[in-house]
Each structure stands twice: as C-alpha cells, then as structure tokens.
Amino acid sequence: NSVRYGAKFGLAENPQKFKSSGIRMLLSRALWEQGVRENLKPGQKRHEFKTAHGLRKFYKSRTEQVMKSINIEILMGHTLAGVGGAYYKPTLREILQDYKQAADLLMVNETHVLKEEIRYWKIEAGKIDGIMTQIEEMKKKIGMTG
Numbered sequence: 001n002s003v004r005y006g007a008k009f010g011l012a013e014n015p016q017k018f019k020s021s022g023i024r025m026l027l028s029r030a031l032w033e034q035g036v037r038e039n040l041k042p043g044q045k046r047h048e049f050k051t052a053h054g055l056r057k058f059y060k061s062r063t064e065q066v067m068k069s070i071n072i073e074i075l076m077g078h079t080l081a082g083v084g085g086a087y088y089k090p091t092l093r094e095i096l097q098d099y100k101q102a103a104d105l106l107m108v109n110e111t112h113v114l115k116e117e118i119r120y121w122k123i124e125a126g127k128i129d130g131i132m133t134q135i136e137e138m139k140k141k142i143g144m145t146g
Contacts, residue, residue, distance in 0.1 A: 027051045062105040071098045 018026070028051050031037035037047060049057070056076065063072050070088055073080060074095060080088070104116065 024051055027055065059106065063099075063102040065105060066101040067098045071095050075099065 028037070031051065040047065048054075060072060060076065063075075070080065071090065071094075074090070080086075
C-alpha cells in the first residue's frame with residue numbers, strides 16, 4: 001500500500017463496524033487520557049458517571065440551556081415523531097448556528113470558561129473606574145476634596 005502519511009499501516013483493507021463495547025472502550029480511554037476519569041477511591045465501586053451515557057447526559061443537559069430541543073434530538077440521533085418531525089426540516093447551517101451557542105457550555109476544560117470570566121470582570125472593573133471618575137468630577141464641581 002502506498003499510503004504512508006497519517007496512519008501507521010495505511011488504509012484498512014477490511015474495515016469492520018465498531019461494536020458498542022468498542023465504542024465504550026474508545027470513550028473510556030479518552031476519559032483517562034484527558035484526566036476526566038480517575039482511579040476509584042477505597043470503598044468505591046463505581047465511577048461518578050457511566051462512560052457513554054454520562055457524556056450524552058452532559059451534552060443534553062448543557063445544550064438544553066441554549067439550543068432548540070428539537071435540534072438537540074436531531075444531533076443525538078433520535079427520531080422525531082409527531083407533527084414536529086414531519087414538518088421541521090432544518091438545514092445543516094441552522095443546526096450548526098444553534099450548536100455554536102452551546103459550544104462554550106460543552107467545554108470540559110475550564111480554561112475557556114475562566115478566560116470568559118476574566119474578560120467579564122475586566123469590563124466590570126472598567127465600569128467601576130468610570131463611575132469613580134464621575135464621582136471625583138462631581139466632588140470637584142461642588143467643592144469637596146477628598
């Protein structure tokens with residue numbers, strides 16, 4: 001095989017579909033590698049959340065804060081029953097725009113969230129500085145020194 005970039009052995013000659021156990025193992029390894037999952041403490045029998053189900057639950061609970069519920073169901077691979085499923089046919093662009101609203105909420109790494117908080121507090125500090133300047137100007141106008 002002449003393909004030598006990006007893959008150790010090239011293209012798969014006989015690709016096989018992952019079983020659910022393979023997907024679970026893939027997700028589990030990713031959680032360990034990223035430091036999301038840690039060793040159980042003495043006396044514990046289970047981790048805080050199941051691997052695949054926990055990620056799906058995390059996704060759904062976070063996206064429900066900002067996305068259309070029907071778009072969440074589409075992205076989770078659920079079938080749309082009833083009138084909504086028959087008439088609602090969003091474009092990929094519409095679903096992407098909705099998903100982008102939830103992207104920050106789906107971050108497991110809090111670095112991005114902390115950067116947003118810092119940006120917010122810098123803006124608030126700027127507002128306070130402006131108010132303090134106005135107070136000083138008012139004090140000067142009425143003859144107060146301080």
